[in-house]
Amino acid sequence: MTTTHHSDVLIVGAGPAGLSLAISLAQAGFTATVVEQQSDSALAQPAPDGREIALTHPSRATLQRLGSWAHLADHEVGQIAEAQVHDGPLGRHSALQLNAANGAGRAGRAVPIPGDPLGFIVPNHALRRTAHAVAAHTPGVRLLTGTQVTRVATLPGHAELDCVSTAPGDPTTPQRLTAPLLVAADSRFSATRRQLGLGAQMTDFGRTVIVCRMRHTQPHGGVAHECFGYDRTLAVLPLPDDPQAGHALCSVVVTAGAADAAALMAQSPEAFAAQVQAQFNDRLGPMALVGERYAYPLVAVYAQRFAGHRCALLGDAAVGMHPVTAHGYNLGLAGVERLTATLVSARQRGQDIGSADALAPYAQGHHRHAWPIYQGTNAIVRLYTDARPVPRLLRQLVLQGARRLPPLQAAIVGQLTGKAPAWMRLLSPGPATEPRQI
Numbered sequence: 001m002t003t004t005h006h007s008d009v010l011i012v013g014a015g016p017a018g019l020s021l022a023i024s025l026a027q028a029g030f031t032a033t034v035v036e037q038q039s040d041s042a043l044a045q046p047a048p049d050g051r052e053i054a055l056t057h058p059s060r061a062t063l064q065r066l067g068s069w070a071h072l073a074d075h076e077v078g079q080i081a082e083a084q085v086h087d088g089p090l091g092r093h094s095a096l097q098l099n100a101a102n103g104a105g106r107a108g109r110a111v112p113i114p115g116d117p118l119g120f121i122v123p124n125h126a127l128r129r130t131a132h133a134v135a136a137h138t139p140g141v142r143l144l145t146g147t148q149v150t151r152v153a154t155l156p157g158h159a160e161l162d163c164v165s166t167a168p169g170d171p172t173t174p175q176r177l178t179a180p181l182l183v184a185a186d187s188r189f190s191a192t193r194r195q196l197g198l199g200a201q202m203t204d205f206g207r208t209v210i211v212c213r214m215r216h217t218q219p220h221g222g223v224a225h226e227c228f229g230y231d232r233t234l235a236v237l238p239l240p241d242d243p244q245a246g247h248a249l250c251s252v253v254v255t256a257g258a259a260d261a262a263a264l265m266a267q268s269p270e271a272f273a274a275q276v277q278a279q280f281n282d283r284l285g286p287m288a289l290v291g292e293r294y295a296y297p298l299v300a301v302y303a304q305r306f307a308g309h310r311c312a313l314l315g316d317a318a319v320g321m322h323p324v325t326a327h328g329y330n331l332g333l334a335g336v337e338r339l340t341a342t343l344v345s346a347r348q349r350g351q352d353i354g355s356a357d358a359l360a361p362y363a364q365g366h367h368r369h370a371w372p373i374y375q376g377t378n379a380i381v382r383l384y385t386d387a388r389p390v391p392r393l394l395r396q397l398v399l400q401g402a403r404r405l406p407p408l409q410a411a412i413v414g415q416l417t418g419k420a421p422a423w424m425r426l427l428s429p430g431p432a433t434e435p436r437q438i
Contacts, residue, residue: 003176
């Protein structure tokens with residue numbers, strides 16, 4: 001086995017969070033090695049996976065700083081002007097309407113607002129492609145693709161990672177990499193997190209998310225809809241119009257029980273589109289499926305610790321969110337900014353960047369930011385998917401309160417845009433330290 005010590009940070013996982021961290025660290029003067037099992041060609045041209053990622057304003061600013069935002073094509077970037085939350089069948093109750101101008105729009109409003117949008121929406125595969133494009137040409141970043149991690153360990157003086165190439169024709173001699181710090185960014189089901197001995201709370205909602213693109217005849221007006229139908233939840237997100245066909249497009253996210261989801265996946269494209277169109281009360285006119293449907297099990301994850309001696313967690317390996325509040329990748333990019341700042345500060349103070357003391361500000365700060373969002377999201381899911389009478393009444397009280405209380409509207413919009421009002425940041429800083437057991 002050959003041993004190589006050639007970087008400041010080892011990163012396991014070349015998803016958009018891991019690659020963004022590598023770019024950010026290199027821009028700050030560190031060197032980073034990213035180890036990924038997928039091939040370089042798969043990272044350079046990732047296949048569509050049906051997922052559309054909602055981004056806040058701070059997330060866009062991070063991607064602009066890293067340089068990956070500039071690699072997105074115009075038709076890959078959509079804007080969300082307004083969000084509407086519907087409780088129960090569409091049209092039965094008035095919707096909570098939120099926009100960036102004042103926290104809530106007027107009843108029936110379905111047109112873009114002037115000024116800043118609530119957020120942006122970008123295909124997941126486009127974020128992966130652009131992150132790889134920048135990382136592959138950033139000095140200080142080394143990508144080891146087609147490489148399987150077989151072991152990770154943290155020792156007093158360094159972290160080490162054993163890996164072997166899986167590329168056809170490559171030598172199968174194991175290689176050992178060492179660095180002061182190792183970062184796990186290999187999904188919410190992170191094998192690296194487990195090998196590091198960092199546990200996680202997993203919430204299996206027993207449901208499946210089906211994602212796809214659909215075209216429709218009526219304009220969406222830049223409005224995102226979240227329709228809580230108890231047994232089946234529907235989200236309809238506005239996408240840029242098809243630049244070639246001229247169709248209006250939306251992203252559809254259906255959350256259903258496992259058996260219901262399996263039945264939906266087995267339907268013909270026409271039958272599936274008819275179901276979505278009916279649940280959305282024909283609001284966008286006739287709808288038709290574009291491309292494939294993709295199904296994902298719905299499991300939320302929260303690690304017991306975000307950092308330790310010689311190791312840290314990032315992205316979904318730290319917090320894997322339920323998609324209903326669209327905060328997953330935004331938390332990952334917030335982690336990139338926070339971990340980079342923590343390591344820069346440690347270097348300026350002459351600290352060992354892999355020491356637990358040096359990493360504590362990242363772990364504590366990221367927990368304070370993520371914990372209220374994670375718990376609040378799970379609470380929303382439980383409240384809005386419960387068909388019993390008392391939860392139904394409580395939902396209506398929450399929506400009525402949000403419509404009538406401008407500060408609450410501003411707080412909700414602040415969470416959606418990433419620009420929370422100052423009073424909210426002061427009132428909910430979160431726990432002072434991470435929980436050892438959750």
